Amino acid sequence: MAAESPVQWLYRRYDGYVFLWRRLYKGECTVVHEVGAQEKITYGRNDRFHGGPVGGGHFWVDDGGLPVAKIGGPKEWRPRPMIDVREGDTFSVGGQVWRVTEIVGADTPEAHLLATRVS
Numbered sequence: 728m729a730a731e732s733p734v735q736w737l738y739r740r741y742d743g744y745v746f747l748w749r750r751l752y753k754g755e756c757t758v759v760h761e762v763g764a765q766e767k768i769t770y771g772r773n774d775r776f777h778g779g780p781v782g783g784g785h786f787w788v789d790d791g792g793l794p795v796a797k798i799g800g801p802k803e804w805r806p807r808p809m810i811d812v813r814e815g816d817t818f819s820v821g822g823q824v825w826r827v828t829e830i831v832g833a834d835t836p837e838a839h840l841l842a843t844r845v846s
Contacts, residue, residue, distance in 0.1 A: 760823065760844045768798060769839040776801075778821015784809055786830065786838035794833035796840050817845065 772782040778801055785797040799809045812827045825842040832838045
């Protein structure tokens with residue numbers, strides 16, 4: 728195998744920096760999940776959603792004792808960038824549909840929800 732030329736090295740480094748710039752500053756993500764994949768959403772931002780980001784803004788237990796999460800999403804959710812979800816609800820990000828399978832510890836600082844891609 729031939730050694731990498733300085734030009735090839737530079738292009739490889741440039742591609743890596745462009746990838747990081749897109750992830751950090753533009754909110755782009757290259758993860759495309761298979762149907763059945765699970766993602767964890769906690770307080771803050773999760774950039775792993777294709778078309779995301781998605782992040783947990785607030786978790787609580789409603790008057791009926793059921794856990795609820797307020798999550799923020801990508802530009803496609805505007806004019807309502809935050810939505811309330813309960814276990815069993817679905818939401819769409821970048822053309823992928825996700826179902827909230829579980830909300831864990833809604834009244835604790837370690838609260839998170841698990842979402843499963845359904846289509």
